[in-house]
Amino acid sequence: xxxxxxxxxxxxxxxxxxxxxxxxxxxxxxxxxxxxxxxxxxxxxxxxxxxxxxxxxxxxxxxxxxxxxxxxxxxxxxxxxxxxxxxxxxxxxxxxxxxxxxxxxxxxxxxxxxxxxxxxxxxxxxxxxxxxxxxxxxxxxxxxxxxxxxxxxxxxxxxxxxxxxxxx
Amino acid sequence: xxxxxxxxxxxxxxxxxxxxxxxxxxxxxxxxxxxxxxxxxxxxxxxxxxxxxxxxxxxxxxxxxxxxxxxxxxxxxxxxxxxxxxxxxxxxxxxxxxxxxxxxxxxxxxxxxxxxxxxxxxxxxxxxxxxxxxxxxxxxxxxxxxxxxxxxxxxxxxxxxxxxxxxxxxxxxxxxxxxxxxxx
Ligand SMILES: Cc1ncc(C[n+]2csc(CCOP(=O)(O)OP(=O)(O)O)c2C)c(N)n1
Ligand SMILES: [Mg+2]
Numbered sequence: 001x002x003x004x005x006x007x008x009x010x011x012x013x014x015x016x017x018x019x020x021x022x023x024x025x026x027x028x029x030x031x032x033x034x035x036x037x038x039x040x041x042x043x044x045x046x047x048x049x050x051x052x053x054x055x056x057x058x059x060x061x062x063x064x065x066x067x068x069x070x071x072x073x074x075x076x077x078x079x080x081x082x083x084x085x086x087x088x089x090x091x092x093x094x095x096x097x098x099x100x101x102x103x104x105x106x107x108x109x110x111x112x113x114x115x116x117x118x119x120x121x122x123x124x125x126x127x128x129x130x131x132x133x134x135x136x137x138x139x140x141x142x143x144x145x146x147x148x149x150x151x152x153x154x155x156x157x158x159x160x161x162x163x164x165x166x167x168x
Numbered sequence: 169x170x171x172x173x174x175x176x177x178x179x180x181x182x183x184x185x186x187x188x189x190x191x192x193x194x195x196x197x198x199x200x201x202x203x204x205x206x207x208x209x210x211x212x213x214x215x216x217x218x219x220x221x222x223x224x225x226x227x228x229x230x231x232x233x234x235x236x237x238x239x240x241x242x243x244x245x246x247x248x249x250x251x252x253x254x255x256x257x258x259x260x261x262x263x264x265x266x267x268x269x270x271x272x273x274x275x276x277x278x279x280x281x282x283x284x285x286x287x288x289x290x291x292x293x294x295x296x297x298x299x300x301x302x303x304x305x306x307x308x309x310x311x312x313x314x315x316x317x318x319x320x321x322x323x324x325x326x327x328x329x330x331x332x333x334x335x336x337x338x339x340x341x342x343x344x345x346x347x348x349x350x351x352x
Contacts, residue, residue, distance in 0.1 A: 018227060041226065043254055046246030053216030054250070057188070057223025057232075060208070060347050065223070083212030084220075088343040 003133055003162070004029035010136075012039045014143040016066045018058035020044065020051035024070035026097035026162045030154045032066060034129070048073035049080040052092065052102070059090050064147060066093045071100070071156065072112045074119050081123055081152055091150045093143055097128070098156040103164050120154050127154040169302035171264050171330035172197045175235075178306045181313070182207075186350060188221040190214075190240055192271025194264065196332050198235070205349040209335055209342055215244030218261050222251055225258070225259035228350060231313065232258060237241045238265040238279035251320070252293030260312050261320045262305075268327035286322045294320050302326070 001009075007030055013017070020043050021031050035042050041063075046052030048069045055065035073096075085092050099106070100113025120127045126149075128142055129135075139155065146153040159165055169177075171194060181200040188194045188208045188267040210217055218241065221234030241247065241263055251261065267280020272346040279285050296317050300308045302325035312319035335342075 015269055018223070043223075043226070043250065046250060047244070049213075049216065049251065050219045050244055050246050053213070053219025053244075053247075054223035054226075056216070057220040057225070059223075060220075060343065061224040062351060063227040080213055081350030084210075084216060087212065088339045090343070100217040103343065 002029065004033045006136060008033040008040075008141060010139045011066060012037060012141060014064065014099065014140065014147070016062040016064045016143065017041060018043070018055065018065040019068060020050065020054050020065070021068040022070070022073065023048075024049050024097040025165070026099065026157070026159065027068055027070070027095075030095070034068065052077055052080045052085060055092055056084055056088070056090055064091070065137060066095065066134065068090075068095045070097045071116045072109070073158045074088060074116055075112060078123065079118065081125070085152045086123070087151045091147045092152040094147045094152060096154055096156050100160040101158040101160075103159040105165055112147050116156065125152055125154050126163060127156060130155060130157045135161065170272060170326050170330075171266055172201070174264060174302055174305050174325055176201050176349065178309055181306060181309055185313070186224065186230050188217050188232065188234045189222065190217040190235055190237050193228060193234055193332075194237060194271075194328055196335055197330070199335050200332050205345045208346045209337070209341055211335060215240045218251065219244065219246045221261065222247070222254065222256060222259055224350070225256040226254060229258060231252045231260070233262055233309075234259045236261060236263045237270065238263060238267060238285060239269040239277045240280060241285055242277055242283075248289050248292035248294060251294070251318070255295075255318050257316055257318050259318045260309070262309060263320070263322045264325060265322050266325050266327040270327055270329055274327045274329070280327075289320045289322070296320065297322070299324065311329060
């Protein structure tokens with residue numbers, strides 16, 4: 001089974017039915033899988049903070065949301081995470097491509113990679129790092145944990161997890 | 169009319185609907201004029217009233233009115249294409265366009281200069297976009313509700329504020345009360 005399919009299976013099994021995305025090359029497969037599933041309403045956002053607003057509304061409307069985005073978006077969403085998701089105590093699983101780690105071909109990506117965990121830590125956001133494919137075995141538990149505690153939770157997925165960047 | 173006068177006039181229409189209200193003075197005014205469990209007051213996060221309202225409308229059947237400001241829509245302009253392409257006929261976006269950042273002291277916005285949010289919304293693909301004058305807001309809002317079509321209303325009004333207290337309710341209480349009203 002492809003890793004993208006496995007991830008989306010876990011989301012569906014945990015009743016996640018409203019997913020917003022802003023693409024990253026690494027996330028193309030999982031976004032495609034989200035788009036294909038009938039159980040999921042996929043709503044692409046133009047900016048990740050906008051996406052988090054959509055997720056807040058969806059959750060208050062009775063749906064379990066999730067956001068799929070690149071780690072650079074942590075820089076875009078700090079205010080929203082603090083003043084909306086955390087302040088009103090709302091759950092939000094964040095599946096994040098962790099660009100700028102080992103095997104990264106684009107130097108600029110490293111500039112936000114070096115801040116990613118520090119920012120998440122500063123925000124007291126529970127953070128999990130998927131480095132090997134088997135790490136995704138914890139996704140089911142992470143999703144249950146997120147909707148148990150009503151917090152934003154970060155799942156960082158690096159290039160090794162996704163099997164590199166393909167031919168370059 | 170200024171924003172608080174519009175809110176006072178449309179309060180009887182709002183009280184029967186789910187309302188997501190913009191940060192700052194709009195929320196404080198609505199809270200003072202007619203506090204309802206069906207009101208979600210934003211205490212921060214400028215720009216996301218329209219997004220929260222759209223997410224809510226897409227996730228359940230009750231009608232949702234997002235009350236937004238021109239400055240806040242300008243800061244989250246990406247919301248308009250998302251609204252246009254994800255039609256929810258139980259969703260109304262009411263932009264109170266006073267041409268200023270009212271809550272921070274009436275600094276002018278570009279919406280009060282060359283930029284028309286009505287034209288922007290139309291260009292983004294929104295189908296029912298109505299621009300009206302402040303005095304007609306109630307009439308236009310009621311018509312939008314009756315039409316059962318997703319509608320964007322741009323209500324042009326004067327800038328100006330009244331003195332009133334901040335909201336001291338706990339955000340989790342606001343949110344929980346609102347969710348109970350949504351689910352009821
Ligand atoms: C990111 C961010 N920048 C600035 C502010 C300060 N701020 C709060 S409300 C507001 C004005 C909003 O203007 P508008 O949406 O037109 O609403 P109005 O008060 O005019 O009704 C501003 C600038 C903020 N809260 N957050
Ligand atoms: Mg304004």
